[in-house]
Structure formats: structure tokens, C-alpha cells
Amino acid sequence: xISWLSLLYLFTYTVAEPAKPTPIVLWHGxxxxxxxxxxxxxxxxxxxxxxxxxxxxxxxxxxSVIEDLENGYFMNPNKQVDYACDALAKDPKLQDGFxxxxxxxxxxxxxxxxxxxxxxxxxxKNLITLGGQHQGVYGLxxxxxxxxxxxxxxxxxxxYAAYYRWVQNSLVQATYWHDPLDDTTYKQNSEFLAxxxxxxxxxxxxVNNLESLxxxxxxxxxxxxxxxPKETEWFGFYAPGQAKKILSLQQSELYKQxxxxxxxxxxxxxxxxxxxxxxxxxxxxEWFSNNILKPYLL
Numbered sequence: 381x382i383s384w385l386s387l388l389y390l391f392t393y394t395v396a397e398p399a400k401p402t403p404i405v406l407w408h409g410x411x412x413x414x415x416x417x418x419x420x421x422x423x424x425x426x427x428x429x430x431x432x433x434x435x436x437x438x439x440x441x442x443x444s445v446i447e448d449l450e451n452g453y454f455m456n457p458n459k460q461v462d463y464a465c466d467a468l469a470k471d472p473k474l475q476d477g478f479x480x481x482x483x484x485x486x487x488x489x490x491x492x493x494x495x496x497x498x499x500x501x502x503x504x505k506n507l508i509t510l511g512g513q514h515q516g517v518y519g520l521x522x523x524x525x526x527x528x529x530x531x532x533x534x535x536x537x538x539x540y541a542a543y544y545r546w547v548q549n550s551l552v553q554a555t556y557w558h559d560p561l562d563d564t565t566y567k568q569n570s571e572f573l574a575x576x577x578x579x580x581x582x583x584x585x586x587v588n589n590l591e592s593l594x595x596x597x598x599x600x601x602x603x604x605x606x607x608x609p610k611e612t613e614w615f616g617f618y619a620p621g622q623a624k625k626i627l628s629l630q631q632s633e634l635y636k637q638x639x640x641x642x643x644x645x646x647x648x649x650x651x652x653x654x655x656x657x658x659x660x661x662x663x664x665x666e667w668f669s670n671n672i673l674k675p676y677l678l
Contacts, residue, residue, distance in 0.1 A: 401434040402505060403474055404677065407464070409484025409511075409661070410553065413448040414440040420483070426665070430673060435473045439464055439486075456548070457489055457555050457572045464489070465497035474502040479677055483661060484607075487512020488556060491590075492576045498589035506676045508597045511607060511661050515617035515632075516558025516566075516573050519608025543569035560618035578639040587641040595676060596645060597652040599663075606660035614653050615642065 404427055408420045415421045420438050427436045441451045441460050451460060468474055482490035487509030494504050541547050542557040548571045555572035559565065567579045578586055590596070600613035607613060615629035629635050635643050645651050654671055656663050 401431045402677070403435040403437065403478040403502075404431075405468065405474070405478050405480045405490070406436065406438040407480075407482045407486030407490045408438070408448075408452070409486050410452050411449070412452070412483070413445045414438040415445055415448075427673075427677075430669070431677060437471065437474070437478075439467065452485070453552055454550060455552065456550075457492065457552060460552075461489060461492045461496060464493050465501065468493070468501040469497070471502075477503040477505050479506045479508070480504050481508045481672075482510065482512055484511045485513060485552070485556070488514055488573070488576065492572070494593065495576055495583075495586035495589050498592060499585070504593060506595045506597060507593055508599070508672060508676065509613070510599045510663075511601050511604065511613055512598065513556050513607055513612050514598070514615045515577070515612040515634075516556045516570075517553075517608055517612060518558055518560060518618065518623060545569075545571075548572075558612075558617065560620055560623050563620040577634060579634070582639055587639075591641045591645055591650075593645070593650060595650050595652055596642075597654060597672065597676060599654045599656060599672075601660055601662065602655050602657045604660045 406414070406420060406424065408414055412419050415424075415438060424436050424438050428434055440448045441455065441463055442448045468478075480490045480494070482488070491507060491509065491512070491514070493501075494507055498504050542554040542559070543565055547554045548569065555570065557566075558570070558573065567574045570579075574580055575583075576586065598614050600610060601607075602610070604610040604613070609616065609618065609626055611617065611626050611628070615632070615634070616626055617632070619625045619627045629642065630646075634640060638644060642651065656667060
């Protein structure tokens with residue numbers, strides 16, 4: 381015969397509370413902030429509505445929304461990543477792990493967070509990058525440099541100054557400017573991108589932390605008029621020495637030498653390549669729900 385105490389014990393330990401949704405961390409792109417109601421603020425509310433009870437943190441780099449906006453242009457990404465790592469490590473709601481979504485340049489910044497401090501913050505489960513510049517950029521917005529001599533001339537002027545130390549320290553976009561015509565100078569003087577891509581030396585912590593992800597999801601926008609080349613959103617880029625032929629990730633030395641562990645991740649089924657037939661960061665709620673939210677966030 382089962383006593384009432386035994387029944388109480390069984391009831392207590394078999395009726396478990398529903399599991400809490402995995403928290404989500406967002407990092408905005410250039411010219412945006414954490415919290416504008418017409419951009420990432422609305423997206424935050426959308427996620428909270430679609431995933432009831434989810435904790436969604438939209439990173440603010442600085443003490444105010446204005447500082448956050450300015451820092452997207454003028455605060456060196458290495459300092460921004462340190463700031464984010466510190467904030468994430470101190471957030472008790474993230475200690476059991478979280479998913480991360482980066483928008484445009486916020487994509488490579490969140491990837492740097494995973495690589496540099498993923499072992500110090502709550503484990504990052506899925507890293508989702510929307511229109512990220514993982515191999516950098518070599519072009520001007522809405523300029524289509526490959527077909528226009530003036531655009532090519534201007535980007536060469538930008539490249540002339542991009543690797544000066546004071547420019548690297550004071551202009552965020554210079555830190556992921558990637559000149560395929562002078563790959564050596566890029567690798568020597570890029571203070572952010574060349575480092576997180578392990579192009580000078582292989583930092584094994586970067587590899588281990590990236591490989592610890594459940595999935596690394598990269599979204600490319602097929603008609604992107606902001607990011608050049610758009611293939612950088614899938615880790616593709618121009619072949620060294622010219623600016624016409626594009627090498628895919630799988631054709632690159634980064635992949636062949638597996639300097640970031642991406643080859644192994646693809647073999648393990650952890651790399652996910654998605655495309656969206658729109659301009660930069662243009663997607664519908666339906667597309668996001670079917671391709672990102674349901675498979676990776678719920």
C-alpha cells in the first residue's frame with residue numbers, strides 16, 4: 381500500500397516546471413542602436429511575443445542610446461567586444477546559456493565575443509549572423525564598384541588610409557576593411573578582423589570556442605547593395621591580388637587550413653548557410669519564423 385506521503389513525493393518530483401526559453405542576445409549594426417522603437421527595439425518586442433517568457437537582451441555599448449549610436453562608428457571593436465564580454469558575464473540571466481543574433485557589423489562583433497570570451501560567459505548555443513561581414517568589405521554602399529571606375533578610385537583612396545593606426549583606432553569600419561590587392565598589409569595592420577579570423581597566428585581558444593557552438597547560421601542577402609562583396613556574409617571574398625573573382629569559404633585558405641575550425645564545423649553539420657533574395661537586412665516575419673526562429677530559437 382502506498383502512503384499519502386509517498387504519493388506527495390511522487391507528485392512533487394514528476395510534475396516539473398516548464399523549461400524556460402533560452403535567452404537571446406542581439407547586437408545591432410552600423411547606424412543603429414540597441415533600442416530604437418523603429419528598428420531593433422521593435423525586433424526585441426517581436427521575439428518576446430513569439431517566445432513567451434524569453435529574456436531578450438539588446439546590447440547597448442555605452443551609457444546611453446546616443447553613445448551606443450556613436451560607438452558604432454568610432455569605438456574600436458576590440459573595446460566594444462571587451463565591453464560586451466563584461467556585460468554578458470555579469471548578467472545572471474545568461475549564465476545557463478543563450479542564443480546570439482548579430483545584425484550587419486554586429487555579426488562579426490558577436491562572433492568575436494564567442495571566440496574571445498565564449499568560455500567565460502554563459503555558453504553560446506546558436507550564433508546567427510544576418511548580413512555579417514565575416515571576411516570584411518572592399519566597396520562602397522550603393523556604388524557597385526566593380527562596374528564603376530569612380531567607385532574603384534574612391535575605395536582605393538579609402539584603402540590608402542584604412543590601415544593607418546590612428547584610422548584603425550578611430551573608425552570602426554576601417555577595422556574590417558579588407559584590401560585584396562594588398563593582402564599582406566591587411567593582415568599586418570588590421571587590428572580587428574585579421575585577428576578574429578586567425579590570419580596572423582592561430583589562437584586555439586578562438587577555434588575551441590567557435591567549435592563549441594551548436595550551430596553557426598549565416599544569412600546572405602542576394603541583392604545586398606550595402607555590403608561588398610555580399611559573399612563575405614558567407615565567409616566568401618575576393619581571391620588575393622585582384623577584385624573580381626570571388627572565392628567561396630570552401631575555396632579559401634582559411635577553410636583549407638582550418639584556421640578557425642570552420643571546416644570541421646561544416647563536417648559536423650554545424651555550419652548553416654541561408655540566403656534571402658532581398659537587400660541588406662530585408663526579410664519578412666514569415667521568413668524569419670520559418671528559417672531562424674522555429675529551427676534554432678524555440
